Amino acid sequence: MTTNKVMKIHEFEDAVYYRASCDCGASHCDLTIELERDKEVDMIFMNMYKDVHWCSYWQADGFFKETWVKIKAALRILFNGHIKVEESFIFKGDDHIDAFLNAIKEGRDYLKNNPE
Numbered sequence: 732m733t734t735n736k737v738m739k740i741h742e743f744e745d746a747v748y749y750r751a752s753c754d755c756g757a758s759h760c761d762l763t764i765e766l767e768r769d770k771e772v773d774m775i776f777m778n779m780y781k782d783v784h785w786c787s788y789w790q791a792d793g794f795f796k797e798t799w800v801k802i803k804a805a806l807r808i809l810f811n812g813h814i815k816v817e818e819s820f821i822f823k824g825d826d827h828i829d830a831f832l833n834a835i836k837e838g839r840d841y842l843k844n845n846p847e
């Protein structure tokens with residue numbers, strides 16, 4: 732089912748996928764939502780996939796300083812195994828939020844009603 736800026740893109744026996752468009756309109760900002768059911772423990776996992784960017788330009792001025800900030804971030808990932816990032820997803824209007832929530836509910840119902 733396609734709704735306002737949110738659409739189902741795949742469904743399998745134990746998983747369903749939706750794509751939500753960010754209101755900024757950039758395709759790299761889209762959010763892919765995976766709802767996966769583990770029937771053994773009766774849990775639904777929600778995984779979200781989105782491109783995130785290291786905002787080195789916020790902290791540095793010029794190519795060399797920006798590159799140094801990126802190298803420090805890469806070293807942090809290399810030695811710590813993780814890094815904290817943030818990325819916005821923009822909703823515009825109640826319809827957009829409702830469509831997002833309806834996709835989650837629709838996916839839940841699909842997974843619960845899918846007999847194997």
Ligand SMILES: [Zn+2]
Nearest residue numbers: 753755760821
């Ligand atoms: Zn966006």
